[in-house]
Every structure is written in C-alpha cells, then in structure tokens.
Amino acid sequence: MLSKCAQNTLEYLDISDNHGIMGSVPENIGQMSKLEFIDFGGNSLEGVISEIHFSKLFQLYYLDLSSNSLVLNFSFDWVPPFQLYTIALRSCKMGPSFPKWLQTQKSVFYLDISDNGITDTIPSWLWDMSLLSMDLSQNQIRGTLGNLRSELPPNKLNVSWNQFEGPIPSTLLEVPFLDLSNNKFSVAAASFLCTTKDSNLSFLDISSNHIFRELPDCWIHFKKLVFLDLSNNSLSGKIPTTMGYLFSIETLRLNNNGFVGELPSQLKNCRNLILFDLAENKLSGSITEWLGASLRNLTILILQSNHFYGSIPPQLCHLTRIQLLDLSMNNISGTIPKCLNSFSTLTQKGSSSQTIQHSFLIDLRGRFLEGYDDEASLTWKGFKAKFKSNLGLLKSIDLSSNKLIGEISSEITYLFGLISLNLSRNQLTGQIPSRIGNLHELESLDLSRNLINGRIPTSLSRIANLGKLDLSKNNLFGKIPIGTQLQSFDYAYGGNPLLCGAPLPRTCPEELKGPGQSVLVNQDGQDGLITQGYYISLGLGFAVGFWGVCGTLLLNRSCRYTYFNFLTFLNDWLHVKAAIISQRMLTHKW
Numbered sequence: 075m076l077s078k079c080a081q082n083t084l085e086y087l088d089i090s091d092n093h094g095i096m097g098s099v100p101e102n103i104g105q106m107s108k109l110e111f112i113d114f115g116g117n118s119l120e121g122v123i124s125e126i127h128f129s130k131l132f133q134l135y136y137l138d139l140s141s142n143s144l145v146l147n148f149s150f151d152w153v154p155p156f157q158l159y160t161i162a163l164r165s166c167k168m169g170p171s172f173p174k175w176l177q178t179q180k181s182v183f184y185l186d187i188s189d190n191g192i193t194d195t196i197p198s199w200l201w202d203m204s205l206l207s208m209d210l211s212q213n214q215i216r217g218t219l220g221n222l223r224s225e226l227p228p229n230k231l232n233v234s235w236n237q238f239e240g241p242i243p244s245t246l247l248e249v250p251f252l253d254l255s256n257n258k259f260s261v262a263a264a265s266f267l268c269t270t271k272d273s274n275l276s277f278l279d280i281s282s283n284h285i286f287r288e289l290p291d292c293w294i295h296f297k298k299l300v301f302l303d304l305s306n307n308s309l310s311g312k313i314p315t316t317m318g319y320l321f322s323i324e325t326l327r328l329n330n331n332g333f334v335g336e337l338p339s340q341l342k343n344c345r346n347l348i349l350f351d352l353a354e355n356k357l358s359g360s361i362t363e364w365l366g367a368s369l370r371n372l373t374i375l376i377l378q379s380n381h382f383y384g385s386i387p388p389q390l391c392h393l394t395r396i397q398l399l400d401l402s403m404n405n406i407s408g409t410i411p412k413c414l415n416s417f418s419t420l421t422q423k424g425s426s427s428q429t430i431q432h433s434f435l436i437d438l439r440g441r442f443l444e445g446y447d448d449e450a451s452l453t454w455k456g457f458k459a460k461f462k463s464n465l466g467l468l469k470s471i472d473l474s475s476n477k478l479i480g481e482i483s484s485e486i487t488y489l490f491g492l493i494s495l496n497l498s499r500n501q502l503t504g505q506i507p508s509r510i511g512n513l514h515e516l517e518s519l520d521l522s523r524n525l526i527n528g529r530i531p532t533s534l535s536r537i538a539n540l541g542k543l544d545l546s547k548n549n550l551f552g553k554i555p556i557g558t559q560l561q562s563f564d565y566a567y568g569g570n571p572l573l574c575g576a577p578l579p580r581t582c583p584e585e586l587k588g589p590g591q592s593v594l595v596n597q598d599g600q601d602g603l604i605t606q607g608y609y610i611s612l613g614l615g616f617a618v619g620f621w622g623v624c625g626t627l628l629l630n631r632s633c634r635y636t637y638f639n640f641l642t643f644l645n646d647w648l649h650v651k652a653a654i655i656s657q658r659m660l661t662h663k664w
Contacts, residue, residue, distance in 0.1 A: 084109055090138065091116035098122075099144070104129040115140040115162060122147050123166075131156050140164035140186065146173070153178050160184045167191045169213070172200070179203075188212050188232070196220065206439060211235050211253070221245045227274075229436050230444065233257070234279070242280070244269035250436040251277040251444055255303065260284035263309060268292040275299055276434055277446065281327065282306040294319045300434045301446060303327040305351070310334070313357075318343040324432055325448055329353040329376065342368035348430070349448050353378040353400070360384035361406065366392040373419075373430060374398040374450050374465075378472070382406060386473075391416040397425075400452055402474040402496065409480035410473065410497075415488040420469050423491045423515055427466040454494065455518050455542040470494035474520065478502060482526070487512045494518040498544065502526055506545075511536040518542040522569075525549060530573075535560050546570070553582045 084106055089095060090113040098121030099114065107130045119142040128134070134156040139146075146168035152175050159181055169191035176185075177199050186209040195217035196210075207230040218240035219233070230251040239258040246252055247270045259280070268290045275296055281303040288311030289304070296302075299320050309331040318340025320326070326344070329351045336359030337352075347369050358381040365375070366389035375393070378400045385408025386401070393399075397419045415421060433445035449462035452470065461468055471489075474496045481504030482497065492513050502524040510519075511533025517540060527549040535557030543563045551572030554560060564577040574582040 085133075086111045088113040089117065090114065093118055095119065099127060101126045103127055104131060106130070107132060109134055111136040113138040114142065115164075117142055119144055121145070124148065125152055128154060128156070134158065135181075136160045138162040139166055142166065148173065148175055150174060157181045162186045163190065164209070165189045169193060172197050176200075183207070185209070206230070206442075208232070219243055219246070226439055229438055229442055242266045247273050247275060250274045250298075250438055253277070253279045254283070255279045256282040258284060260286070262287045264288070264290040268295075271295050273298070274438055276322075276436060277301040277444065279303040280307070285309060287311070289314050291316045293317045297321055299323050300432065301325045304331065305329045307331055313338055313341075315340045317341060320344050321346070322434075323347060325349045325446075327351045329355070329451075331355055333357055335359070337362055337365075339364060345369065345371065347372055348432070349374040349450065351376040351450065352380065353451075355380055357381065358383070361387055361390065361401070363387045363389040366390040370394070372396055374448070376400040376450065376452065377404065378452075379403040384408070386411055388413055394418045396420065397469045397491075398450060398452065400470070400472040401476070402453070402472045404476055406473070406476040406478065408478065410478060410483045410486075410502075412483050412485050414471075414483055415485040417489060420471075420489040420491050425466045425469075425491075428464050429462070429466050453496070468493055469515070470496075472496040473500070475499040480504070482507055482521075484509065486510075489513065491515055496520040498522040498524070500524050504528075506531055506534070506550075508533060510534055513537060514539070516540055520544040521548070522546045523548075527551070529553075530555055532557075554578065 085108050087109060088111065093116065095117040097119065099119060104127045109131055110133045112134065113136070115138040122145045123139065124147050132155050135158055137158055137160065140162045141164060144166045146163065146166050154175055158179050161179065161182055161184065164186050167190060170193040172192060172194050182203060183206040185205055185207070188209045189212040192213040192215055194215065196215060196219070198220065201220050204226065205228045208228055209232040211232045211234040213236055215233070216237040219238055219242065221243045227245070227248040231246065231249045232253040234253045234255040234257070236257055239260060241261050242254065242259055244266045247266070252275060263285050264287065273296050276298050277300060279301070282305070285304065285307040286309065289309055291314040293314060293316040297319060300322050302320070302323060302325070305327045311333065312335040313328065313333055315338045318338065321343065323344050324346050326347060326349070330353065333355040334357065337357065339362070342364040345368060348371055350369070350372060351374070353376045361377070361382055361384060366387065370392060372393050373395050375396060376398070381404065383405040386406060388411050391411055391413035394416060396417050430448040431445060432448065433443055436442045436444050447462055448465055449460060450465060451458060451460045453472065469491045470493055472494070475498070478500040480502065482502055484507045486495070487507050487509040490512060493515055494517060495513070496518070498520040499522070504526065505528030506521065506526060508531045510531050514537060516537050519540060520542070522544040523546070525548065529552040530545065530550060532555040535555045538558055540559060543560070543566045545566050547569030550570040553575040554567060554573060556576070561576045567573050567578055574580040
C-alpha cells in the first residue's frame with residue numbers, strides 16, 4: 075500500500091522491467107493526484123485495471139502498462155480525467171472492440187495497443203489523431219485501411235498480424251516506417267507503389283500478403299529505403315533494374331515469390347546490403363561475381379531453392395563478413411572453392427551480439443532514431459526454422475542439393491566458428507578432411523548422399539556440441555571412432571556397407587581377433603583374410619618375387635643367356651617327348 079505522503083507528493087513512478095514484481099495494481103494509486111508518469115511495463119502484474127485506478131490522476135501524461143497480464147475494464151462511456159501523450163498498453167487485454175475512451179485523448183503522440191485481443195474494424199476517428207507512432211499489431215482487426223486525414227503522417231505505423239484486406243492506400247507511402255505484413259491485402263504491386271515520388275519510406279514490410287503481378291520499375295523514388303521485405307507473396311516477372319537505386323538498403327527480402335530471370339547487375343550498387351534473401355523463387359543464371367566483389371558488407375546471403383547454375387565464383391570469398399551462406403537446392407556444379415578460409419567472421423568463435431541490429435534516422439516530424447532486428451529462415455538440423463533473437467550467434471554454410479564434385483576443401487577446417495555445415499546430396503569424392511575435429515563449435519554436420527570414401531577421421535569425436543550428424547549413403551569404411559556422442563547417431567551411418575563398430579550391428583574384424591591369431595571370416599558371401607597385415611604382406615611378397623626374377627634377368631647378361639637357353643632346351647625336349655608319345659599311341663591303336 076502506498077503511504078499518504080506518497081499519494082500527495084509523488085509525480086514519477088517507474089518500476090519497469092522488473093519481472094519479479096507480481097500481483098495486482100493497488101486501487102489507491104488513483105488517489106495520487108500529483109502523479110504525471112506511470113511505467114509498469116515488463117513485469118508480471120495481473121488482475122483488473124478499472125476506472126478507480128485513475129479516478130484522481132488529473133496530471134497524468136505518460137502511461138505504460140505493457141507486457142503484463144492485465145485486463146483493462148472500463149465502462150463504455152468513461153471519460154478519463156487526464157490527457158495522455160504516451161499510451162503503451164501492449165499485451166493488455168481490452169478487446170474485442172476499440173476502447174472508445176481513446177477518442178477523448180487529443181494530445182497523444184505515441185499509441186501502442188498491440189496484442190490487445192481487438193477484433194473490431196478501425197474507427198474513422200483513429201485516422202484523425204495526430205500521432206507520431208501507432209502500433210495496432212497482433213490483433214484480429216478486420217476490414218480495410220482508411221486514408222490518413224491528419225495534416226502530417228505518423229513516423230511509424232505498424233498494423234501487422236491482423237486481418238486487413240482490400241487495397242493499400244497510397245497515402246501510407248508517406249509514412250517512413252510502415253509495417254503491413256501478415257495480413258490479407260490483395261493488390262497488384264504497381265497499383266500503389268508507383269503512385270508517389272521521392273517517398274519518405276525508410277522501412278517497408280508488406281510480406282505475407284497477397285501482393286501479385288510484376289514489381290514496377292519505379293524504385294528510383296525510394297532512395298531512403300533501409301529495409302524492404304516483399305517475401306511470401308505472389309510476385310512474378312523479373313527483379314526491376316531500378317532496385318539498383320536503393321543506395322541505402324541494408325535488408326532486402328524477396329524470398330518465396332515467383333521471380334524469374336537473372337539477377338540484375340544494377341544491384342551491385344546496393345553496397346550497404348547486409349541481408350539479401352532470394353530463396354524459393356525461379357531465378358536462373360550463374361552466381362554472379364559482383365555478389366562478392368561489390369557487396370562486401372553482406373552478412374547473410376540466401377539463394378536457396380532457385381535454378382542457379384555454373385560454379386561458385388572465387389570472388390564470393392571476398393565476403394569476409396559472411397556468417398550465413400545458403401546456396402542449397404540449385405544446379406550449381408564445379409568444386410568447392412579453396413578460399414573459404416577468407417570468411418574471417420566464420421573463422422572466429424562466438425559472436426559480439428545475439429541479434430543483427432540496424433538503426434537509421436527518420437527526419438520527418440523531428441529527427442528520430444528507429445531500428446529493427448534482422449531475421450532469417452533456413453534448414454536447421456533437418457527442419458525449417460526462423461531465427462531472429464539469436465540470429466547473430468548463427469554461423470552456417472549450406473551447399474546441399476547441388477551438383478558439386480571433387481573433394482571437400484580442407485580450408486573448411488579453418489572455419490572455427492562454424493555452427494552448421496551441410497554439403498549433402500552432391501557428388502563429392504575423396505575423404506573427409508582429417509582436421510574436421512578443429513570445428514569445435516559445430517552443432518550440425520551433414521555430408522550424406524555423396525561419393526565420399528575412406529575412414530571417418532578420429533578427430534570428429536572431439537566435437538562435443540555435435541547434435542546432428544549424417545554421413546549416410548557414402549563409401550566410407552572401417553571402424554567408427556569411439557568418443558563423445560558419435561555412438562548415439564545410429565541413423566548417421568546407413569548406406570556405408572564397409573563401416574563397422576558401434577552403433578552399427580557389424581562387428582569390426584579386429585574386435586573378433588584373438589591373441590596371435592589371423593582370422594578368416596565370411597562376410598557377404600566372400601572368404602578372405604581380413605587383417606590389414608595380410609594385404610600388406612601379399613603385396614610385398616608379389617613385388618619381391620616378381621622383381622627378384624625379372625630384375626636379375628634384366629641386369630645380368632650371363633643369367634639371361636642361361637635362362638633363355640634353358641627355355642629353348644625345355645621347349646625342344648617337350649616337343650620330342652610329345653612326338654614319341656603320339657607315335658606310340660598310334661602304333662598301339664593299329
């Protein structure tokens with residue numbers, strides 16, 4: 075309970091981000107008539123907030139109850155005693171209708187009523203509010219978006235994860251930070267993107283909607299864009315060449331659409347690109363050299379599930395900052411470049427940050443610093459997974475499902491920070507690099523469905539964090555090394571008939587051999603000595619016997635003459651003997 079002294083004098087109350095604070099909000103907080111600032115965000119508060127909690131808060135201008143388990147229960151016609159500048163009620167429950175008391179707040183600049191359980195349509199009065207930032211995301215708001223009618227557009231508008239449909243008003247393109255993702259907007263891309271010139275947009279996310287047809291070639295008007303996400307739509311045609319005018323772009327996501335053709339070379343002008351995702355399209359052509367030569371800031375490059383062909387250009391090794399490279403499920407041929415140790419970020423263990431963060435200035439209604447965290451989807455331990463809060467920790471190379479040949483480059487063993495390596499479903503030959511155990515950070519290794527031979531390196535047993543291993547369907551032989559958790563991957567060794575030892579049911583010959591014994595076994599219907607010494611002695615015996623005779627004949631003339639005279643004599647003797655026997659047989663018959 076708050077003391078009477080506090081009730082009469084307290085102006086500023088901030089207990090935010092103390093997740094250990096639980097229980098309900100006391101009703102007598104509504105008696106603190108001097109209170110101007112309340113921030114209870116980021117706690118474990120619960121219970122009901124009613125009109126009593128605000129009954130005498132005449133001077134309150136800042137209210138933050140976000141990220142709690144609070145229920146806001148006000149009468150339909152309640153008129154608050156205050157005029158708020160900031161309203162932050164994220165994750166509070168006050169639906170299903172829009173709270174009408176918001177209409178009484180004429181001075182609001184910042185409004186966050188995301189994840190409030192609202193299933194209503196947007197009331198017209200909401201567009202009349204002169205807001206700097208409005209967040210309505212993660213509700214079930216339906217209907218269409220209206221046109222902004224305030225004199226100045228907000229700096230930030232987030233209506234993602236709702237049920238909006240219909241057209242996208244072109245007036246929204248004046249909002250610098252615009253998130254319309256995960257709705258049901260169904261509109262041709264050209265019908266709203268090319269209706270403005272010199273847009274203020276810095277952040278545009280219209281992913282996971284029903285945007286269709288070709289992208290218009292008008293991106294010269296969006297030079298301020300830092301973030302553009304058009305993924306998970308029904309876009310088609312070629313990638314517009316004017317996207318090369320996105321000089322400020324840092325994140326470009328065009329994945330999961332129907333784009334065709336080659337990558338336009340004009341994209342090499344986007345030198346600030348950090349994340350470039352083109353996965354799951356129908357793009358073709360070779361992996362262009364300028365990706366590595368010009369886009370030196372790339373940290374994440376995803377070209378998975380397209381029709382790219384040709385070899386991996388060595389210029390790709392110029393991407394020293396790369397930490398996630400996914401070229402899987404294409405038609406790429408040739409060998410793995412031997413310069414992979416140039417990926418300096420992948421050679422370092424750990425990461426300086428859990429997330430990949432971006433920040434940029436919005437200069438519309440004053441100067442404001444905005445930001446966002448990148449996210450990416452990839453195949454992780456056999457399943458499609460999305461990474462955001464821990465994307466900065468992920469270091470991965472995926473070249474699987476292509477037509478790569480040759481040996482696994484030993485330079486891969488210098489990528490000490492690598493978390494995931496997938497080279498499966500290619501035509502790789504040779505042996506697993508003996509120093510594969512240097513990759514102590516590896517959690518997932520997939521080399522399955524190749525033509526790899528030789529023994530499994532014993533160094534592999536030193537990787538303590540390995541949670542997924544697949545070496546199946548190769549030509550590996552010998553005993554599986556013992557150590558760490560290699561014996562727990564019983565599925566990882568199938569399709570290698572000459573592998574033996576735990577966890578396989580095939581016992582290795584050296585385990586059957588007793589002291590001083592050579593063991594003959596019948597395996598797969600074939601008899602033979604199985605010891606390695608047998609094959610070594612067999613080879614040495616043949617070499618000594620062959621060169622002992624032939625070498626003497628070649629180097630010693632007298633021996634050579636004697637040997638061939640003996641062969642001539644033996645031949646004549648056999649001929650005479652055969653003639654005598656033949657004559658006797660004829661005489662006897664007669």
